[in-house]
Amino acid sequence: MRTVAVLAFDGMSPFHLTVPCLVLGDPGGRPDRYDVQVCAERPGALRTNAGFGITVEQDLSIMDTADVVILPSWNPSLEPSEHLLSVIRRAHARGATVVGLCMGAFLVAVSGIADGREVVTHWRFAAELQSRRPEVAVRADVLWSDLGDVLTSAGTAASLDCCLHLVRTQYGVEAAEEVARSIVIAPHRSGSQAQYIPVPIPPDPSDDVIEKAMVWARARLDQPVSLDEWAAAVALSRRTFTRQFRARTGSSGQAWLLQQRLDRARLLLETTDHPVERVATASGFGSSAALRHHFHAVLGTTPQRHRQEFALA
Template sequence: MHIVAVLALDRVIPFDLATPLEVFSRVRLPDGSTPYEVRICADAETVDTGAFTLRAPWPLDTLLHADTIMLPGCADGAAAVPERVVSHLRKAAEGGARLASICAGAFILAATGLLDGLRATTHWRAAPLLAARHPRIEVDPGVLYVDNGRFLTSAGAAAGLDLCLHLIRQDHGSAVAADAARLSVMPLEREGGQAQFIVPEQPPTPRGSTLEPLLRWMQENTDVELTLGDVAAQGGMSVRTLNRRFREQTGTTPLQWLLRARIRRAQHLLEATDEPVELIAGRVGFGSPTAFRDRFKRIVGTSPQTYRAAFRRSDPQT
């Protein structure tokens, strides 16, 4: 029997905690047998989740006997991880256990040093903090999960489902994993990464920036095929001065700023209207649907059609 230990620390996120419990405990092999035994463990008699108090049925030493250890995220992802927990996780890894984190659980795994020199992910909002606190980890905020063999990390919330299904497929093949996916009402593989769930933000503009009127004008004219000369003329400056001021005040170029503004507008239209992708491409200033699709996928991480299928509102309005 493959033992899956799920670690519950104080302020554990209930959704992250329940995901591996539900997914692994429902797996069935072709002969009807259950390949996994899931054990919720903790280093205290009770665990405060914030919403309720949890009494874990297994002690922390369970980690030392587990084949797979799941690390759910905690509400304060940056909180210090108890040294006893770190020690047990390291010993479990030395014994051959597979360790996988969900969402901010990456901070727990990172605290062990086992991710140093490896690529990892976490919720896109927490990615900058993870990278700052653990500079030896290559943090990739654009993917749903990262598999480094025995050390795996996943993005926020639902990406934990993706990771669990990936582990099941590794252990028992695609057919068993597909059955588990159907029980979870999930696709076995989702197209795109975290980028599709992130509205591309413009670099912050300092309050009182001299570019504010120009930025508003650019935002209002995303449907027009603007050149650098057009933007510079509107701002009453040379192209060279325009580029310099953009770098100084926004940290990017006029073209990149405009492209992100167009993609944000396109996301809104894909969510809120029935307009064909080809028409939307023109409405946000792209000369061809092909160029639009290419740029959209580069920024958002998925195609316009897939984005619409995922985020389409039920009451379209122009």
């Protein structure tokens, strides 16, 4: 079990505080993965921006032993105390995973633990954070970023995606899908997906040809899928399909398809004892060599090592 310390502060959004508690707390009746505790610099009664109050019993000392430190939001008009920043730095220095959700990326950036690297925050506040902390590269074009030791995300729903990604990274694909089913959210949205896509969703779901194309491709992950065949399946030209897919998802069709194949392979490695060659075929990679190549390029590991880490007892 991993211990998680979640920061609360006076005047924060209760939604942002709830996200890590919901995703990591006890979804689906599985309290054996994370022990989630909420803390504050000054414990006691705190206000929220929703018109009601909360009571927090723990102080920041729990961050000194937590495996994961989550900063679910922040008020940019507040100057964080040196005490809070030093606690964040200490946690990071001893190896804790630090997660800044939405405006929590301000605390990550100001603490200095991401200097020389990138952080993600809500697109509306990205320019402000960049002007304050030129030492980091602030991104507003993706949902979340995982640097290994530091994770940051855009706001609201992207915070859910980032926390679900944390579950996926630490406990595997099956665990993440179990959590997603329990709280009824999409099991995986790639961090590289665009935060804001200026294309209206069709009012009638039956008109969403890209969603139809996704369903069609997911049902054929074990088969070669050419771009021409994929476009023809939803009666579009290749050029139109490519343009609409990127506008709808923020990524190319091939990048999206690769992520789906990797997810299928990870799930099979975690939940079956199939040989790697069989896993590669079932997930559409064709050969174990191709599977190993993409695992290393995208995930930084090998299929065998992934199975060792996440295989069911």
